[in-house]
Amino acid sequence: MVAQEIDLELPEGLRYALIGPNGAGKTTLINLMTGMLAPDAGRIFLGGQDITALRPDARVKRGLARTFQINTLFPHLTALESVALAVLEREGHAHHWWRSLARFAPQMDEAFSILKSLNLQAQGDRLTRELAYGQQRLLEIALALATRPRVLLLDEPAAGVPKDESAALFAAIAGLSGHLSVLFIEHDMDVVFRFASRILVMVGGRILVEGTPEEIARDERVREVYLGKARHAPA
């Protein structure tokens, strides 16, 4: 799917929801922003700096992190090892080949507290592949948080998670630092209207409209194209 004529700003601290029908180009937009896809035209800035030519890992180092729609984890690493790896990479310690991991206690402690912030502290020593699906979704977010992002892009963070668990997952997202800009793709409108401070609607690779949940709920075009004729009041 293509994404074109997109002019988007993510100010600090806002929670953006990116919605749109399947094939609207939502994931493509995240892939373009994170460097997993190269744009044919256009520029991407992070904190005023042009990052269009940077590799994905260099963008992460500058503070742009993402999660994936389908769990993309490290099956045979424990949850703690996975998050510790992200912390060690962020701090530039992952190239140390002579010092034992045991010497990196502060990084391990930080990894543990990230797991704790997402209620995963009891799962730290379990292999990722042995975690329940919902826990794996949380671990996706933990990995992104370990990079200390300024902008966090969540691609359907609650995909496949039962409805009652997804509320807890989004509560965890809502509780993230106020300095963090979050953009999340989500299909559950209840969740979108509950947690987003602004909503972007994408259709056919373009941004159709952007506004507050109230504005989006009132917008005729959105109702026609995406929500159908059903009324939707923000929670």
Added chain:
Amino acid sequence: MANVNVKPLEAVFWLCTLLPFVLAPNYLSLASQIAITALFALSLDLILGYAGIVSLGHAAFFGTGAYAAGLLAKHYWTEPLSGLLIAALSAGLTGYAMSHIVVRFRHLALIMLTLGLGLLVHEAANSASALTGGADGLQGFRVPSVLGFGFDLYGRTAYAYALVVLFLCFLISRRIIHSPFGLALRGIRENATRMPAIGAPSRAHLRKVYTIAALMAGIAGALLTHTTSTVSLEVLSFGRSADVLVILILGGAGRLYGGIIGAIVYMVARDQFSGINPQYWYFWIGLLLVAVVLFLPNGILGGLSRFSRRRT
């Protein structure tokens, strides 16, 4: 979390490697061949078992080290420790140069690429016969001793030399895999596409481990040169690359001891089978491999670890 402490079983294992001096003094040259092959397999384990780089051309580095040590001994000096160092550097440089291409590919393309690079180095050595001796190999030199211990006919010094170098390289490998860099390598093996999304420069990590593995393979090659005082073109052959891959899979990749156990089983089996039937011994090796793949898909150590988990 990875445990860096030496376990009692490991101490017992390394003590057992001294047994050939007492129990099988007539087999010390086989024992030194095993130690050299184990080191070669250990170097492959670093890239295959820990970083997921499948290689069918790893002999390129073994052979580079072997030839570097041989050329040095033939034309300059025969002191072996400096020879090891120079051989390691030669193989490491070759590995570093190749790593820039190798780390760009995965899966089938990677297998073909490493195979191709291995064949290129083999044929380059074959055609540069003025330097390498071509198909006749490099001869006419003799490494008399190491640290004052003369290489004897029974192979005592050769085995002690190979064993000490294997042990030191093992300690280094162990240190590497229990370090943050080792964790990053396991991350790449587990999910290479996820690594950039946590800010990891995967290719830089892979270039580094490929260079370290090449360096270690070069040391193994140099050991062979020093203990046999000859270098044949076979050190660069596809057969050697394939054998070491088989040895590692047989022992269990990604377990550090897999290459060593694989080398012991494979080389002893080869020695025994070729004794029974010099013409068709590969048949039995083939049978052994099929049996291992069918019953122990994660190699001998993988099977043992599954067995011990069941018991506990």
